[in-house]
Structures are given as C-alpha cells and as structure tokens.
Amino acid sequence: MGLQLVKTRKSRASQNMHTSVLSFLFCFLFSLQLTAPSFATQAHNNTSASKPLSAVDQAKIIQQLKRALSEKYVFPQMAEQLNQMLDDKLKRGAYRSQKDRIQFARTLTDHLQRVSNDKHLAVRFDAPEPDRQAELEHEDLEKIAFLESYTIEENLGIKRIGRLSGDIGYIDLRVFGLTQFAGSAIANAMQSLSNSDALIIDLRENLGGSPDTVVFFASYFLPPKTRLNDIYDRREEKTTQTWSLSQTPTPAYDSNKKVYLLTSKKTFSAAEDFAYTLQSMKRCTIIGEVTGGGAHPTMKVRLSNQIAAYIPYGRSINPITNTNWEGIGVQPEIIVDKALAFKTAYALAIKEQRER
DSSP: OOOEEEOOOOOOOOSOOOGGGHHHHHHHHHHHHTTSOOSSOHHHHHHHHTSOOOHHHHHHHHHHHHHHHHHHOSOHHHHHHHHHHHHHHHHTTTTTTOOSHHHHHHHHHHHHHHHHOOTTOEEEEOOOOGGGTTOGGGHHHHHHHHHHHHHHHTGGGEEEEEEETTTEEEEEEOOBOOHHHHHHHHHHHHHHHTTOSEEEEEOTTOOOBOHHHHHHHHTTTSOTTOEEEEEEETTTTEEEEEEOOSSOSSOOOOTTSEEEEEEOTTOOTHHHHHHHHHHHTTOOEEEESOOOOOOOOEEEEESSSSEEEEEEOEEEEOTTTSSOOTTTOOOOSEEOOHHHHHHHHHHHHHHHHHHO
C-alpha cells in the first residue's frame, strides 16, 4: 500500500494568548510528564530534591493538598474520602520514610489514584528555577509559550497526511494543538482529503490537547451546531455546553464516507474526547487499544515551593451517554494491539469499499 505524504504549512505564532487555554495546558503538560522530565532543569531538580523532607514539611504539604481537594476537586464526596485516607496514612506514619521530595510526590499520587481511580489527579515535584522564586505567578505564560513552540515543532499537531492505495485518506495527529496554530493545518488537511473514499485518523500517539481544537476537528464530521459535550466546573458550579461549528473553513467530510480512528493505551484526554464524541454519534469505527481514561479538565495548585498538585476541577458529560470515559477509557469496536491497528483499519476500509 502506498502513502503519498503531504507537507503541512507552519503558521506565524500569534502574540495574543487566551487564559481559556490554561486548564487544557495543565492536562496536556501533565500527560507529557508521564513520559518526560519536569520543565525545570533536571540538575536543579536533583539538587532541590536531595534536601531531606521533614515531618513538618510533609504535614504542611498534605494540609495544603487536603484544602485543594476540598475546595476544587470535581467530586466533593470523593474529596472527603481522599482527605480521610491522607489523615489516616499520616497518623500511621506511612510517609515517615519519604524524605525524598520526588518519591513523596509519587507516593501521594499512587495513594490518591488508588482510591479515586482518577488518572488526572496527581502530585508532582515541580521546583521553580532559582531566579524565578518570586515569579511563580508567571508560570502560566511560560507554559503557554512552551505549548506554542511544541505545537509548531510538532508540525501543528499533524505528523503526516496522505492517501493510501484505494483512495483511503490518512492523518497522523499527535496533539490537538492550540486552534490559532493547528486550526489552519487541520483545515488544509481536510481540504486535501475531502474527496478521499474513506479516512483513517491515527490517534495512537496523541496525548491530548486543546478542547477548542477537538470541537474544530469534530465539526468536520458532524452536522452543524451539534451538541458535542458538556463540561461541569465545580469551582463555579456551572455547566458549559460545546457545539460543533456552524460552518467549517474548508469543506466538511461527507457524512456517507467511513471514518476509522486508531487508538492505543497512550491515547489520552482531548484525543479521547474526540474519539468518544464521534463514537457516541456513530460517526466512526474505533480500532486499536482501550484508551488511557482521562476525562477531567485539570488545574495546577502549588502545595509548596517545590511540589504541586494537579486537581481535576470538572468533568465531561456526553449528552448521549450522560457519562464519560474517565477511568475506563474509550472502548474500540475492534480491539487489537496498537501495532496491528493501522493494518486492520486499512483492510476493513478496502473490504467495505468493495462491498458497496
């Protein structure tokens, strides 16, 4: 099978940033931390982490964590259970041997996730660089700048696009980058593949990204002004609905054409949102592995100068299923090892093409 690659064009970085991307950034950056080091330099992290953590320090960090859970965690009753668990373990001396900050954070994460089964809920060693001690409030802007750079370096989210033998379109999407950058790349890709006979979208290496870009991309496959998802925000006690665009900048994909999504255990967060939404609308066939299972928008809360928590403050509510994929992942129609997902999808696309 041949694949004709099509290069995507890079756009100029915009100077205007929107605070609405912050919650997505923390989700995305947290997912990167599952496989990559912290943003602070590794040498500085190692030096800071080597200073023994005292019992008083541990108690203060846990107290701040309990407060953050009580005030912000999306499930108040679960927050109470988590706080009780933390109190019990602290009283029993479960953290007495955790003098290393990195290990202490990992242990807290393990304890929180064992009880909550929430993969977005975590504690991380996250020390600011020495010359930024008094500038913690500027971390958000630096992370936005990082994602801006990351989106462009990752070719605006699209690793490659092309056509397979049999006129089957293919898009390898690695991140749902900021719409102001990635939107044009997605629009151009859909323009070039609009007349393909079927489309394979590869999300196997996609860790997530921007909810706005999920809406943008999903709009190519669903009717205009379709209700896609609801987001409940505990902090404001408010539910926000998301809807597909009234019109896409380039032609939408023909609703009669087949769409196949490839997934893996790494597929996470916004990538799962995209897959779950199209699946609930019966607009795609998912092939591959059950996804990671992260459906909660997350915010960063600093517990100390060197440790931060990632607290899910909201949850996705699909208007069709009235639930989401948190903790269970998106379930493929055809479950195969990720290494076999592409071959399986392509064979199915050709088979269904011949049967028409």
